[in-house]
Amino acid sequence: MKRARSGRGRPMIRYAARRSVLSALVAFGVVVLTYLIARVVPSDPAGVWAGPRASAVERARVRAELGLDRPVAEQIVSYLTGVSRGDWGLSVLTHRPVLTDLLTRLPNTLQLVLAGMVIGLAVGIPAGLFAARWHGGTVDRLVRSGALLSAAIPTFWLALLLQTLIASRLDLLPIAGSYDRAVMGAHPVTTVTGLPLLDAVLTGNGVAATDLLDHLLLPALVVASYPAAVLARMVRASILDAVGEPHIQMVRALGFPERVVLGRFALRLAWNPVLQLTALIFGYSLVNTFLVEAVFDYPGLGRYAADAVQSLDVPAVVGVTLLVALLYLAANLAVDLAQAALDPRVALR
Amino acid sequence: MRARGARGGRTALVLALGGAGAIVLVALLAPVLAPYPEDATGAAETAQLLRPPSAAHWFGTDELGRDVFSRVLYGARIGPVVAVAVVTVSLVVGTVIGVVAGYFGGWIDELLMRLTDVFLAVPALLLALALATVLAPGPVGLTVALTVTWWPWYARLVRGETASVVGRPYIEACRALGLGHRRTLVRHVLPNASTPLLVQASTDVGGVLLVASGLSFLGLGPQPPTPDWGLMVEQSQNYFTTHWWLGTFPGAAIMLVAGVCFLLGDVVRDRFDPRHVPRPTQRA
Numbered sequence: 356m357k358r359a360r361s362g363r364g365r366p367m368i369r370y371a372a373r374r375s376v377l378s379a380l381v382a383f384g385v386v387v388l389t390y391l392i393a394r395v396v397p398s399d400p401a402g403v404w405a406g407p408r409a410s411a412v413e414r415a416r417v418r419a420e421l422g423l424d425r426p427v428a429e430q431i432v433s434y435l436t437g438v439s440r441g442d443w444g445l446s447v448l449t450h451r452p453v454l455t456d457l458l459t460r461l462p463n464t465l466q467l468v469l470a471g472m473v474i475g476l477a478v479g480i481p482a483g484l485f486a487a488r489w490h491g492g493t494v495d496r497l498v499r500s501g502a503l504l505s506a507a508i509p510t511f512w513l514a515l516l517l518q519t520l521i522a523s524r525l526d527l528l529p530i531a532g533s534y535d536r537a538v539m540g541a542h543p544v545t546t547v548t549g550l551p552l553l554d555a556v557l558t559g560n561g562v563a564a565t566d567l568l569d570h571l572l573l574p575a576l577v578v579a580s581y582p583a584a585v586l587a588r589m590v591r592a593s594i595l596d597a598v599g600e601p602h603i604q605m606v607r608a609l610g611f612p613e614r615v616v617l618g619r620f621a622l623r624l625a626w627n628p629v630l631q632l633t634a635l636i637f638g639y640s641l642v643n644t645f646l647v648e649a650v651f652d653y654p655g656l657g658r659y660a661a662d663a664v665q666s667l668d669v670p671a672v673v674g675v676t677l678l679v680a681l682l683y684l685a686a687n688l689a690v691d692l693a694q695a696a697l698d699p700r701v702a703l704r
Numbered sequence: 705m706r707a708r709g710a711r712g713g714r715t716a717l718v719l720a721l722g723g724a725g726a727i728v729l730v731a732l733l734a735p736v737l738a739p740y741p742e743d744a745t746g747a748a749e750t751a752q753l754l755r756p757p758s759a760a761h762w763f764g765t766d767e768l769g770r771d772v773f774s775r776v777l778y779g780a781r782i783g784p785v786v787a788v789a790v791v792t793v794s795l796v797v798g799t800v801i802g803v804v805a806g807y808f809g810g811w812i813d814e815l816l817m818r819l820t821d822v823f824l825a826v827p828a829l830l831l832a833l834a835l836a837t838v839l840a841p842g843p844v845g846l847t848v849a850l851t852v853t854w855w856p857w858y859a860r861l862v863r864g865e866t867a868s869v870v871g872r873p874y875i876e877a878c879r880a881l882g883l884g885h886r887r888t889l890v891r892h893v894l895p896n897a898s899t900p901l902l903v904q905a906s907t908d909v910g911g912v913l914l915v916a917s918g919l920s921f922l923g924l925g926p927q928p929p930t931p932d933w934g935l936m937v938e939q940s941q942n943y944f945t946t947h948w949w950l951g952t953f954p955g956a957a958i959m960l961v962a963g964v965c966f967l968l969g970d971v972v973r974d975r976f977d978p979r980h981v982p983r984p985t986q987r988a
Contacts, residue, residue: 380818382825388822388823388826389834396838506966507914510914515937515944518944638827642827642830649921664922672834675834676833683827
């Protein structure tokens, strides 16, 4: 109590510092975990690291290079320094540094995940609100069964169905890829942020933007299916729970219309769990896109990971794992800090 | 309003339990129910390639002339079994770790929970993907990879439940009566954590099935000619535009089983904890 009054800024700073240190610790743990996956779990790490088609000489070279003959502690340290310097190993498949490969593909995946999440939020939150408003009625039942179905539908299957139906049979949208070569050749996009669609919009390149959007729409819809489902459920349950709170009943007793009671007052109580859920969904969707990209041949991290898996390209698979885990950690940290900023009580817990 | 909710609840309960029972039956009786049991694995019938659904082949035949309906039935013995195995083993491992962390507290708790955090920092599908790549492909490798990724969820859940009862007077009474740690934990602490665990577990069988099928789809699960649903969808990719039945039915089977699991989780939760608000938990 006293602490809270003595200075509003202080607990917030302490909380931010604590969260950051914890996240750094977990990041360190994740690096060690990927090290274990890459070099301890396989029975022949050098063979795995060099690829299935490597010769004996090549394997011996890789063994020496990775330092697999040295003590484990020493190996971990050199792996850690390598990773922190940006040396994530060479891809067996492309023969390029893994980190370079990853960073060229990251923007496409981020674009896809962000688009999917925007659609998911835009559908999920209103759906949850309507379900709560007419709780127990037809709308509620529709939203609940819809949410159940879209959470249970296998991503890759939904992707295949939509691809076949909308792109292939009805010919409404492109079947695969992230852009049309002819369009991009005539209207190249200037890089501003790195996200192709956003760049095309920012530079006023309408033709390219339309083409990128056409290619993005179907995969993004598939990515959105799960976020929409969980968000709808969460918003519905949070609002129904909030309705029991005294201040909501007070607002109701004052005669505010139900739309305002739920949409303005009850929804506010749902923001915190929604924010937290958004970070989780981000991590989930980041990986879910792997399956979507594999179907739509969308050149992002997932396409890269699927190819890497197929050819047992361990450095690449481990690299993807590390990058996504770090992104996910960063997203979680950002959400925690945003939450503490919005609701100072969080920092005092 | 109350009555209507209760009635809706009963329909859901019947649906969930009936569905779960039907799935178990199909898995057990696949050899009896399947019209062409030999098509589940090997047998190629070149005279029957890629036939659309008919009276003889309800779900049509695939690119090797095998009966898709029989293969889908046999599939109930692969994906769902992997999912149940993963959830069971994860549940045991996670419960032990969670109970120890929550009951003893202090540095043990700190250590175990930070370890849990590390595993939770990598999305499950991704960690399982990386592990399945370095392990031998197949149902066993898949199960191991998924178990390694799934236990932390139970560890965290059980730890929370345990920590919340440890301070209660009745646990203090156990200590005062001189009960050993093991007896206190097994007889008095754990039963209080079992309901949320069961709810989570039944939902998770569906979640694990989805992730396992996804890995299978990427080629990291059972190998051909195993009639695994994820694998069947993957193999149907090249034929999908012209022969829709190849991938549609196995995919629908995954959705059906996952849906029944989620519904079951919801129903159990409504029974035991009607005021529940879902907290953000990651499914995959």
